Amino acid sequence: MNAYLQLFDEIAPQLPGSHRPLMQFARGAALARFSAEGFPSPREEEWRYTNISPIEKKLFKPAPAVAAATELNGAVDELLERFGLADTDRVVLVNGHFSAALSRLDAIPEPLFVESVGHLLHSDPERVESLINHNLDRNAHGLIGYNGAFFNDGVLIDVPAGYRAERPLQILHIATRPDTALVSRNLIQLGENSHLQMIECYLGPEGVGYLTAAVTEAAVGEQARLDYYRLQQESDKAYHFNGLYVRQDAGARFTHHNVDFGGLLARAEIHTELGEGAECQLTGLFLGRGRQHVDNHTLIQHRAPHGTSSENYRGVLADRARGVFQGRIVVHPKAQKTQADMSNRNLLLSDDAEVDTKPQLEILADDVKCSHGVTVGQLDAESVFYLQSRGVDEESARNMLTFAFANEMVEKIELPALKDLVQAQLLDRFPQSGIRRDWL
Amino acid sequence: MLKIENLHVSVEDKPILKGISLTVKPGEVHAIMGPNGSGKSTLSHILAGRDGYRVTSGSVSYHGQDLLAMAPEQRAREGVFLAFQYPVEIPGVSNIYLLKAALNAIRKHRGLNELDAMDFLTMIKSKVKLVEMDEQFLYRAVNEGFSGGEKKRNEILQMAVLEPHLCILDETDSGLDIDALKIVSDGVNSLRAPDRFFILVTHYQRLLDHIKPDFVHVLAHGRIVKSGGPELALDLESRGYGWIDQASLEARP
Numbered sequence: 235m236n237a238y239l240q241l242f243d244e245i246a247p248q249l250p251g252s253h254r255p256l257m258q259f260a261r262g263a264a265l266a267r268f269s270a271e272g273f274p275s276p277r278e279e280e281w282r283y284t285n286i287s288p289i290e291k292k293l294f295k296p297a298p299a300v301a302a303a304t305e306l307n308g309a310v311d312e313l314l315e316r317f318g319l320a321d322t323d324r325v326v327l328v329n330g331h332f333s334a335a336l337s338r339l340d341a342i343p344e345p346l347f348v349e350s351v352g353h354l355l356h357s358d359p360e361r362v363e364s365l366i367n368h369n370l371d372r373n374a375h376g377l378i379g380y381n382g383a384f385f386n387d388g389v390l391i392d393v394p395a396g397y398r399a400e401r402p403l404q405i406l407h408i409a410t411r412p413d414t415a416l417v418s419r420n421l422i423q424l425g426e427n428s429h430l431q432m433i434e435c436y437l438g439p440e441g442v443g444y445l446t447a448a449v450t451e452a453a454v455g456e457q458a459r460l461d462y463y464r465l466q467q468e469s470d471k472a473y474h475f476n477g478l479y480v481r482q483d484a485g486a487r488f489t490h491h492n493v494d495f496g497g498l499l500a501r502a503e504i505h506t507e508l509g510e511g512a513e514c515q516l517t518g519l520f521l522g523r524g525r526q527h528v529d530n531h532t533l534i535q536h537r538a539p540h541g542t543s544s545e546n547y548r549g550v551l552a553d554r555a556r557g558v559f560q561g562r563i564v565v566h567p568k569a570q571k572t573q574a575d576m577s578n579r580n581l582l583l584s585d586d587a588e589v590d591t592k593p594q595l596e597i598l599a600d601d602v603k604c605s606h607g608v609t610v611g612q613l614d615a616e617s618v619f620y621l622q623s624r625g626v627d628e629e630s631a632r633n634m635l636t637f638a639f640a641n642e643m644v645e646k647i648e649l650p651a652l653k654d655l656v657q658a659q660l661l662d663r664f665p666q667s668g669i670r671r672d673w674l
Numbered sequence: 675m676l677k678i679e680n681l682h683v684s685v686e687d688k689p690i691l692k693g694i695s696l697t698v699k700p701g702e703v704h705a706i707m708g709p710n711g712s713g714k715s716t717l718s719h720i721l722a723g724r725d726g727y728r729v730t731s732g733s734v735s736y737h738g739q740d741l742l743a744m745a746p747e748q749r750a751r752e753g754v755f756l757a758f759q760y761p762v763e764i765p766g767v768s769n770i771y772l773l774k775a776a777l778n779a780i781r782k783h784r785g786l787n788e789l790d791a792m793d794f795l796t797m798i799k800s801k802v803k804l805v806e807m808d809e810q811f812l813y814r815a816v817n818e819g820f821s822g823g824e825k826k827r828n829e830i831l832q833m834a835v836l837e838p839h840l841c842i843l844d845e846t847d848s849g850l851d852i853d854a855l856k857i858v859s860d861g862v863n864s865l866r867a868p869d870r871f872f873i874l875v876t877h878y879q880r881l882l883d884h885i886k887p888d889f890v891h892v893l894a895h896g897r898i899v900k901s902g903g904p905e906l907a908l909d910l911e912s913r914g915y916g917w918i919d920q921a922s923l924e925a926r927p
């Protein structure tokens with residue numbers, strides 16, 4: 235811990251907003267939390283199945299901003315080529331820093347406001363200060379503290395009331411440097427009755443080890459709608475933490491699709507609080523292989539009446555991979571007439587693969603409809619035989635069934651280009667002879 | 675040609691088939707009848723290559739090859755097809771997806787090119803008509819939520835598309851109403867060909883009103899206790915299986 239505190243003292247003056255008393259205070263408070271609690275450990279109930287002590291030992295240092303595009307290696311181009319979607323507005327962060335050269339801010343239509351948090355802390359700090367730390371859980375853990383102290387950039391998105399974005403906004407977080415930390419704080423605000431579709435990708439070149447510790451706060455105004463797609467495809471050596479903390483005002487709708495494929499150790503938190511009549515849908519697909527550890531932690535808090543939530547996660551774990559699903563739903567006393575359902579189904583492809591699934595329903599109101607179900611299973615031998623008896627070889631049969639299991643989640647993606655991208659990866663991962671991508 | 679010789683099969687050390695011998699030649703239709711639990715499905719599964727069974731003695735040769743040594747997909751590619759008594763539901767895999775994967779695997783094995791999308795669709799649609807299915811079924815997950823009759827018709831559709839040599843139908847008639855039975859039978863009859871041969875496993879004679887067999891065999895307690903022509907099926911219909919049980923008990927060494 236001392237090493238981290240020392241590091242903070244060294245770099246604090248260069249962190250954006252250091253001239254602002256409010257930001258100094260916010261960073262100080264975050265650092266205090268981080269130093270008091272340290273990195274979360276499996277002793278904490280919410281981290282029971284995930285041990286991130288390797289992160290602490292490595293002392294990843296926040297990456298410096300890349301001065302010029304020439305400093306970038308070809309990996310960025312390659313990743314942009316692969317994951318950049320056509321017909322979207324685009325923001326690119328390299329090593330946690332906003333890249334003006336790679337982003338396409340000029341093309342963003344007028345009333346929609348998208349800007350670097352780092353830049354804003356110089357040019358218009360109040361805009362950041364009015365949003366930051368407003369939506370974090372009251373009991374934010376040490377990693378959120380770490381982010382709050384060390385973040386050096388991020389994106390701020392402000393959708394004015396009544397505005398419906400025509401095109402999806404894609405945010406690409408790209409890592410290039412080994413042994414560094416990408417620490418961004420992202421802030422999203424949707425005014426009343428507005429609509430935004432966004433796609434956030436976390437990417438890095440295979441073989442490169444780094445830490446992503448990104449936090450996003452989102453406030454979805456009354457009757458507004460936020461459709462959020464998250465694609466986590468970090469490098470095979472990466473440590474990844476990404477927390478998304480959402481507040482939904484009355485009647486707000488929040489849909490989240492979590493495609494969690496990458497990283498060596500990955501933890502996603504998707505937490506939301508629902509106001510009256512608000513609706514949320516959380517969909518997730520996590521795949522693990524090799525020695526990957528993939529943890530999804532969701533928390534849905536119904537704070538007011540007539541809210542609806544539905545959550546549907548699937549995991550596929552191969553080799554020695556380990557998956558975690560912790561899904562918690564809290565229905566507060568005032569939240570009568572809440573409807574909530576949660577499902578988590580997992581497929582284990584090897585005897586050494588493992589999944590820990592823990593649904594938690596805390597229902598403090600009496601007039602509610604809640605349900606949950608979890609399963610952990612293997613491929614059905616009868617189904618494998620059925621396919622083989624039709625001429626499909628055993629490996630393709632297994633892959634076909636696995637693909638089908640995962641693809642039911644992918645089918646829920648409503649953006650065709652993103653769906654194609656994810657489906658193509660799924661098919662690469664579970665190839666079936668005789669099946670080609672073009673006629674899926 | 676299929677030649678089963680003195681086949682003994684056990685499940686978990688319990689003998690189920692106790693010395694089956696049967697020869698089926700191209701162009702022929704053989705019906706295998708028998709009471710529940712007599713081993714009809716076990717025989718069908720053994721021919722299709724399902725695991726969980728142990729062959730304790732005997733052999734099966736198919737077109738001169740050792741069928742029992744082949745993987746299930748290998749058998750399918752060589753032209754063996756089993757219409758399941760209980761077709762499996764496969765969520766997330768559409769009928770057309772499976773048909774395409776299966777057909778491509780079999781065509782590849784036969785040294786043929788993949789069909790292009792247009793030819794495939796034209797061919798599939800003609801087969802769908804054969805079993806009087808709605809085209810929409812092609813895009814639904816395999817057997818998921820299908821009625822009993824729809825599942826059986828779907829098996830016949832797959833058979834029609836894959837054009838096997840040896841067709842084994844395991845109680846494809848059970849649970850079908852008269853109309854569905856007619857559709858399934860017409861489908862099967864349209865597939866009859868000089869180089870194709872059928873094993874119809876059935877509990878009831880009524881299927882044989884629609885598909886005329888060349889031979890009828892009665893299976894009881896894991897043995898073929900009687901073989902004959904189509905008249906044997908009628909005999910069974912009028913006399914029930916009781917006398918067969920008696921005959922097989924007496925035949926037991």
Ligand SMILES: Nc1ncnc2c1ncn2[C@@H]1O[C@H](COP(=O)(O)OP(=O)(O)O)[C@@H](O)[C@H]1O
Pocket residue numbers: 685686690708709710711712713714715716717726
């Ligand atoms: N997997 C199995 N485990 C144990 N017994 C089995 C298994 N499969 C079949 N049997 C037994 O073998 C016998 C024959 O079954 P089956 O071949 O399904 O008969 P049929 O199709 O003629 O009704 C029955 O007594 C059945 O209980």
Ligand SMILES: [Mg+2]
Pocket residue numbers: 714715716759844845
């Ligand atoms: Mg049977």
